[in-house]
Amino acid sequence: MVDSSDLLYALRLCCLALLLSGWAYLYIQKRYQIQADKAFSQEHGCEPIRKRLPYKWPLAIDILKYQYDALMQGNLLAYQADYFQRVQVGHTFEVKLLGRIGYFTSNPKNLEAMLQTNFDDWELGSSRNPLLPMIGRGIFTQDGHHAWKHSRETMRRQFARMQYQDLRLFEGPINDMLAYLQSFTGVIDLQPAFFRFTLATTTSLIFGEPFVDSKKIDDETFAENFDYTSLVSAMRMRLADWGWVYNPSRYRTACALVNDYATMYVNHALQDVKENGEEVATKRHPFILDLFKELQDAKLVRDQLMNAVNRPPSNASARRYSLLLKTGGMVTRAQISKMTYLRCVLNETNRLYTQIPMNIRTAKRTTCLPKGGGPDGKSPMLVAKGVGVAFSAYYMHRSKEVYGVDVDEFCPERWEGPELKNIGFAFMPFHGGPRRCLGSKIPNLLQCNRLVSKR
Structure with a gap:
């Protein structure tokens, strides 16, 4: 007759063996992934990212608290833009929240890589679950x-x-x-x-x-x-x-x-x-x-x-619909297409008050971004599989390097010259690439519709 204590001992050994096997498998897989990422990084000339978002409280809870306070006050985007300027983290930096590492970027080259050039390397991941x-x-x-x-x-x-x-x-x-x-x-x-x-x-x-x-x-x-x-x-x-x-x-x-x-x-x-x-x-x-x-x-x-x-x-909304087009009748699409200054007004409105101010993507496979690595942030940087990258058109649209020192001013005239003709993903009011907003042309029609001043 088999002793029950022997059975219990054998069961414990089996459980221990399974746990050790599982741990060993995960360890080997992790080591393999690290080696593969290292080889990928060397192949693409990636350098470590140097800029990091500073925090004071454990798990960066202070960052979340300040964001929550700003959100409740209705000025989250402005708060973030000002905070990033004050801590001087540049246009691409590492963010560590609740123990997880991710990245933030507003570099047009990175956005073009994520949203268009290397579109298949990225997915929404779990970032959309909170919206369900x-x-x-x-x-x-x-x-x-x-x-x-x-x-x-x-x-x-x-x-x-x-x-x-x-x-x-x-x-x-x-x-x-x-x-x-x-x-x-x-x-x-x-x-x-x-x-x-x-x-x-x-x-x-x-x-x-x-x-x-x-x-x-x-x-x-x-x-x-x-x-x-x-x-x-x-x-x-x-x-x-x-x-x-x-x-x-x-x-x-x-x-x-x-x-x-x-x-x-x-x-x-x-x-x-x-x-x-x-x-x-x-x-x-x-x-x-x-x-x-x-x-x-x-x-x-x-x-x-x-x-x-x-x-x-x-x-x-306040600026978008306040334009009074006194044409004496319904504005037609032909008339709209000839209103060049109106186009400047719309571009400037969409620059300052973009429809999709922030978004996020998760690396579907290990990939890289063209900017953000190295001491000056101008080298490629590695993004490992499963890591998220947040990006902000709101912050990017306030880049002094692209739009000049008066970025916070509403100035439609900045669009009249040739300087902003081919800035690519530096102007992205309706997102970009294959997932560009399908309704991007609809708001422009609404913006141009007649608001007749009734006295």
Whole structure:
């Protein structure tokens, strides 16, 4: 008869052997990866990165705290730009947050390599997981050749159609906004009004019916919750793999509400098909019903709608829609194309208030960036597999090397000369490369639409 103590001893030995084998395997794999990375680095002339973001508290919690405080005050981007200047970390530097090493860059050469030249070396990774509660699985949160490319092609057709939308669609939201502004006397904060206007025109384009037609969910309630979920999602993205930690109950409730809002439009469009036929309904809800034909799933349609609507509100609205084009009638595309100074105004607005101010990519395989290594930061630098690189168009658009010493000034005239004609990825208001924003031409049409001054 076998002694139970012998069985227990044998079991312990087996467990120990398995643990040691697993550790040995991981160690060998790690050593192999280090050697492979070293060989790759030598082959491409990479040098170690010298610039590092300083921190005082363990795990760099002080950096996260200051970012959170700035985010709640509505000036995160300005705070970061000022902080990077004060600590003199340059345009590419190492960041160590919560024990994980990553990098930050605003060098145009690096952005071109990540977003275009070496596009296949990079992926979204886990950086988009914090966005899932708000916008679900759509074009902004998908990776891979099948899922992302399929969504991209599906959405591209919709935005191509929207580019030729009748500009009179915006007359209602414009009139509503002007009527709202005329009800005030003295100083008025324009940003809330322009945020509502942006949301109204966006939902009109995408959902196929005016924003003001929403009855089940109050307009102000939706706008407030949409703004709040955007704010919290921005902080969750900065926490990356730790984004799940910051999940307040109000955020969960707000995400449910904004998703219910989109679901309401999807259900309304599908009900319209049943009651009035496909031809009539498609004229009213072309975006939604074309997506449904392709996806055949109401939830997937809702997620893609939320991805399309989700463009972070910014102070850009105040300048973007304040241009009064007194042409005596509806502005046509032919007229818009001849307004050269208007183009300068739009470029300057998009420079200072870019639509996608920050983003992140994760190395799908060990790769390198052309700038950031060595004492002067001008040599290539290695980025190991699985390491994230954050990048900021907001910070890059304030580069004195590219735009001059008056980078913080609103100066459309800087675009009139030849100096900024071929600056490539140094001007990137709508992202760049294969993942360039599909709706990049739509905002320009909105920007150029008529705002008639009613006295």
